Amino acid sequence: MKTKLLKICKFDLRPLTNKERLLLTLLGIVLVIYLSNSLLLTPQAEKISELETLKVELDTKIVDMNNTLKKEDAIKKELEMLHRERNEVFQNYFPVLDQAQIIYLLNDLIVDDRVYISDMNFNEPNEETIGEINVHQMSITIPLEGSYNGIVSVVESIGTSPRRIVVDSLSMDRINDSELSGSMSLKVYSLEGIAETNTKIINIETAQATGDGSLFDSFKGYNVYETGDYGLENSTAIDDGDYTKVMLHDFESANYSFIPSNRNIKGDTIPSTISKSGKYSLRFEYNMLALDEENRAYIDLGINEIELKYPPNIISMWVNAFGYSPGTLGMRLRTQAGEDIDTVVSEGISWLGWSNIETIPPQDLSLYPLKLTHLYFELSYNKDDFGVLLIDKLEVYYPINEDSSANNQPINDFYIVQPGDTASSISKKIYGTESYKNEIMKYNNLTTGDVLPVGKVLVLVRR
Numbered sequence: 001m002k003t004k005l006l007k008i009c010k011f012d013l014r015p016l017t018n019k020e021r022l023l024l025t026l027l028g029i030v031l032v033i034y035l036s037n038s039l040l041l042t043p044q045a046e047k048i049s050e051l052e053t054l055k056v057e058l059d060t061k062i063v064d065m066n067n068t069l070k071k072e073d074a075i076k077k078e079l080e081m082l083h084r085e086r087n088e089v090f091q092n093y094f095p096v097l098d099q100a101q102i103i104y105l106l107n108d109l110i111v112d113d114r115v116y117i118s119d120m121n122f123n124e125p126n127e128e129t130i131g132e133i134n135v136h137q138m139s140i141t142i143p144l145e146g147s148y149n150g151i152v153s154v155v156e157s158i159g160t161s162p163r164r165i166v167v168d169s170l171s172m173d174r175i176n177d178s179e180l181s182g183s184m185s186l187k188v189y190s191l192e193g194i195a196e197t198n199t200k201i202i203n204i205e206t207a208q209a210t211g212d213g214s215l216f217d218s219f220k221g222y223n224v225y226e227t228g229d230y231g232l233e234n235s236t237a238i239d240d241g242d243y244t245k246v247m248l249h250d251f252e253s254a255n256y257s258f259i260p261s262n263r264n265i266k267g268d269t270i271p272s273t274i275s276k277s278g279k280y281s282l283r284f285e286y287n288m289l290a291l292d293e294e295n296r297a298y299i300d301l302g303i304n305e306i307e308l309k310y311p312p313n314i315i316s317m318w319v320n321a322f323g324y325s326p327g328t329l330g331m332r333l334r335t336q337a338g339e340d341i342d343t344v345v346s347e348g349i350s351w352l353g354w355s356n357i358e359t360i361p362p363q364d365l366s367l368y369p370l371k372l373t374h375l376y377f378e379l380s381y382n383k384d385d386f387g388v389l390l391i392d393k394l395e396v397y398y399p400i401n402e403d404s405s406a407n408n409q410p411i412n413d414f415y416i417v418q419p420g421d422t423a424s425s426i427s428k429k430i431y432g433t434e435s436y437k438n439e440i441m442k443y444n445n446l447t448t449g450d451v452l453p454v455g456k457v458l459v460l461v462r463r
Contacts, residue, residue, distance in 0.1 A: 084302045097125045097138045097190045109157045114150025136190040145181040243397035248306050251282040259298040264289040267297050276318040281392035290379040299375040306372040312396035316358035320390035325349040332374035417456040
């Protein structure tokens with residue numbers, strides 16, 4: 001039995017022929033190639049394809065970034081324009097519904113001897129939907145008596161308000177042939193809850209501690225300092241007798257704003273009652289970390305349309321420094337072609353208290369007219385600084401205005417007549433009173449009853 005099993009299990013293996021060996025070798029090669037392709041080449045090809053796609057995407061992003069960098073100046077100007085448009089919008093509305101400031105503003109606007117106003121009635125503030133935005137508004141009812149022309153003058157005066165006041169309704173009844181009585185309903189709108197803006201909207205008169213018999217006069221033996229005489233006073237040597245000074249900006253209203261050059265620059269611009277001229281100066285606060293290519297804190301004055309039509313000899317401003325600083329103060333002028341010209345006013349803050357600092361603007365007549373759009377404070381790279389400066393009384397100095405006969409001549413501005421303008425309304429709009437109506441008519445060869453054509457250029461004496 002055992003012998004039979006051995007016979008069954010025994011295989012008769014013959015040697016492989018050369019052809020069979022070749023076929024087995026080819027089969028092995030095919031298996032190696034197949035396995036290599038499946039396990040190595042195909043995944044690597046897919047990875048290469050993914051990387052090539054990613055490379056194309058990154059190349060596209062690099063191109064887009066390079067195009068954006070090429071537009072950097074345009075983007076900065078667009079951002080500046082957006083800031084300016086934002087500020088112009090904010091200038092039209094009240095930041096808060098402050099009844100005291102509104103009353104003070106209306107007292108300045110409603111000044112006409114032909115109209116008697118007994119009181120002002122303020123309603124509770126409420127919300128009103130304008131478009132898709134809920135805004136705060138307050139209604140004011142004002143009973144009034146007076147002549148027709150006087151009441152019309154009051155309504156027109158309200159239209160000149162620096163903050164928008166809407167005449168919602170006006171009702172009148174005749175008392176006699178020359179007098180009317182009735183009431184006027186006004187609405188004021190606030191940006192409260194929508195945007196953060198400066199809450200001081202108008203200049204409020206403050207008592208000056210001077211004058212004999214004044215309730216605010218000082219005790220004998222004590223010195224009285226007027227507003228603005230804070231700290232040591234320094235001044236560069238300017239002989240006023242050799243120049244005619246022209247005020248560019250006195251910072252009496254908060255028509256300016258803070259613009260940082262990058263996210264590491266922080267600060268603010270607000271009114272200050274410590275002033276060199278008038279009631280207010282500009283308080284400039286800065287906190288700067290200079291890590292970018294440009295490290296500046298800008299004060300945007302663009303909304304004021306400060307224009308220089310001819311090269312002045314000097315531009316000056318008063319600056320109150322509370323501490324020393326390595327920063328540079330300068331100003332930016334802009335040509336009509338949109339080219340910016342930066343002029344350094346002071347390299348470093350080397351004084352304390354008020355100082356009158358000055359610079360010589362470009363004297364190339366071909367660049368003019370120029371607009372003064374910004375003041376700026378700059379730090380050099382890899383420095384940090386923070387502090388406060390007060391800025392006031394921005395002026396230019398021109399040679400004495402004399403004609404060929406050595407007679408002093410006034411400095412004039414020009415005004416383009418708008419639809420509905422009259423000599424009285426222009427006087428009210430430019431000077432805040434109708435008292436200069438006759439002067440406007442004299443300087444422009446106008447007579448009573450002349451119709452002012454739209455687009456006519458008028459000469460106005462600068463005050």
